[in-house]
Amino acid sequence: MSFGDPNNPYGQQPPQDRPGHPQQAPQGVPPQYGYPQQAAPQYGYPPQPQQPQQPQQPQQPQQPQQYAPAMPELAHWGLRVGADLLDTLIVIGPMYALGFVDLATAADPDTAEPGVFFIVGIVYAVVMGFFQLFKEGSTGQSTGKKVVGISLRREADGRTLGFGLAFVRKLAHILDSLPCHIGWLWPIWDPKKQTFADKVCSTVVIRVPKR
Numbered sequence: 001m002s003f004g005d006p007n008n009p010y011g012q013q014p015p016q017d018r019p020g021h022p023q024q025a026p027q028g029v030p031p032q033y034g035y036p037q038q039a040a041p042q043y044g045y046p047p048q049p050q051q052p053q054q055p056q057q058p059q060q061p062q063q064p065q066q067y068a069p070a071m072p073e074l075a076h077w078g079l080r081v082g083a084d085l086l087d088t089l090i091v092i093g094p095m096y097a098l099g100f101v102d103l104a105t106a107a108d109p110d111t112a113e114p115g116v117f118f119i120v121g122i123v124y125a126v127v128m129g130f131f132q133l134f135k136e137g138s139t140g141q142s143t144g145k146k147v148v149g150i151s152l153r154r155e156a157d158g159r160t161l162g163f164g165l166a167f168v169r170k171l172a173h174i175l176d177s178l179p180c181h182i183g184w185l186w187p188i189w190d191p192k193k194q195t196f197a198d199k200v201c202s203t204v205v206i207r208v209p210k211r
Helices: 077-105 116-139 143-148 162-177 182-188 196-201
Strands: 150-154 203-207
Touching: 077 116, 077 143, 077 150, 077 182, 116 143, 116 162, 143 150, 150 162, 162 182, 162 196, 182 196, 196 203
Parallel strands: none
Antiparallel strands: 150 203
């Protein structure tokens, strides 16, 4: 009596491939002999897709921080008075001197009328007055201010006024004379040492080196 395969005396059935499972290669048989190689299990997180690198924006150069310039030393009241006296002497001094020449050459000084010399003096005073105003507006200094070492400037930025604003400031001195000339004395106790005309035109008078 035969019990199965004589080469398999114990009647063991050869392993059958289960559906859905790949065949495992017997021990000692290389995988290239028809048996599929089982892939090794993978562990860890799946690889993340790499994000494209954004191009770096060029850095803008930093702007230097701006600081407001410090206020120079303000001119005290005595220097301002000295400069005004010198300017007044330069403008009207020759006019009066020429007027006295007319009186000295007149036949009757009591009834003498303005002569040629006095008229020349008036023309000189007008021309010199506008010249001093032009110098003050363009450079900040009239002749008197240059002698004592002070300069007229804009309060906001320290620049010179220009002829137009210098002329307006000269007219604004009327405000200094109206209330008993108190505007001319105002720089004595004012923190910015300004007259009323200076406050209206936003100007200050500062000290500068003499040249």
